Amino acid sequence: MTFSSSERSALAQTLLDKGPDAPTLCGDWTTRDLAVHLWIRENRPLAQVKTMLPVGGDAVEAETEKALTRPYEETVRKWAEGPRALSPWKILDPVANGVEHFVHHEDVLRGHLSPGDPVEERDLEPEHRAYLHRAIKLVAGRAIKADRPVIIDPDGFSRIVINDKPGVSPDGEAVVRISGGVGEIVMWLLGRDVVNLTISGDDSSVERLNI
Numbered sequence: 417m418t419f420s421s422s423e424r425s426a427l428a429q430t431l432l433d434k435g436p437d438a439p440t441l442c443g444d445w446t447t448r449d450l451a452v453h454l455w456i457r458e459n460r461p462l463a464q465v466k467t468m469l470p471v472g473g474d475a476v477e478a479e480t481e482k483a484l485t486r487p488y489e490e491t492v493r494k495w496a497e498g499p500r501a502l503s504p505w506k507i508l509d510p511v512a513n514g515v516e517h518f519v520h521h522e523d524v525l526r527g528h529l530s531p532g533d534p535v536e537e538r539d540l541e542p543e544h545r546a547y548l549h550r551a552i553k554l555v556a557g558r559a560i561k562a563d564r565p566v567i568i569d570p571d572g573f574s575r576i577v578i579n580d581k582p583g584v585s586p587d588g589e590a591v592v593r594i595s596g597g598v599g600e601i602v603m604w605l606l607g608r609d610v611v612n613l614t615i616s617g618d619d620s621s622v623e624r625l626n627i
Contacts, residue, residue, distance in 0.1 A: 418510045419544045421498075423517035428496035430524050436488035439527035440520075441608050447524060451491045452483040454520065458499040514544075515551045518599065519606055531609040537597055548598040549573045552605065559605040561623040562592065569595040592617035 417425075436448035445453070460479045483491060499505035505513065526535065540548075549570055556576055560566055566578040594601060596613035604611045607624055 419514040419547045420509050420512075420517055422544070423514060423521055424496060424498065427517055427521040427524065428492055430521060431492045432489065434524060434527075438524065441523040441526055441610060442520075447527075448484065448488050448491075450520060450523065451488065451495060452480055455491050455495040456480060456483060458495065458503055458505040514547050515555075515602060515606075518548065519603060519608070522599070522603055523608070526608075526610045529610045533610065535600070535610060535612040537599060537612060540599060545572070545598050548602050552576060552598060552601055555627060556605060559625055559627050561625055563621050564617075565591045566622055567591055567593045568601060569593060570598045570601055571596060573598060590618070592619050592622050594619075 431447050431451055434447050436446065436451075438447040440447060440450050442450055442453075456476060456479050460476070499509060525538075529535065552568060552570065553576055556566075556568055556578055560578050562579050565580045568576040568578065570576075593616045594604065594613060595615075596611070600611045600613050604613055605624065607626065
């Protein structure tokens with residue numbers, strides 16, 4: 417199984433286990449809201465295009481309201497089946513959905529936690545951790561804005577340095593170092609604060625962007 421498909425299956429089961437009203441790390445969203453988001457994202461791509469058009473209205477919101485009236489278990493099971501044949505996500509799923517599914521799975525698993533609470537990291541397969549490391553290398557430069565170098569040091573993998581260029585900081589020792597598991601780093605890069613990381617240096621100088 418690809419990382420995307422294995423995380424899809426695991427997330428679907430966790431959603432069913434938690435029920436429709438469990439908290440998530442996605443703001444005010446419950447598990448029902450997250451399940452509907454996942455289903456619409458893959459199965460109503462035209463609604464997202466229409467929403468971006470000046471005369472399209474909020475087609476995603478309209479689809480969301482309809483989907484919220486369906487039984488929760490039905491929404492979860494339909495999403496778990498994967499994108500339909502005509503959806504662009506049918507082709508993109510193996511390469512583009514691994515991070516999406518992993519992060520949202522953790523959003524549900526950690527939904528009852530607050531920043532600073534102990535986090536129980538899952539034991540991922542080596543190839544799945546390698547997938548997440550590649551994702552970090554792809555998104556870190558776009559996800560972080562800083563006035564100094566940021567050293568990302570994932571356990572068991574090569575480090576990634578952001579903003580490493582002459583003159584970026586008047587003090588050569590002014591760096592921020594982020595150390596931890598690849599999954600924790602991915603969660604942090606994508607705006608989550610319920611993570612198990614060691615961050616040294618002035619992290620107030622680091623801004624995580626909404627990508």
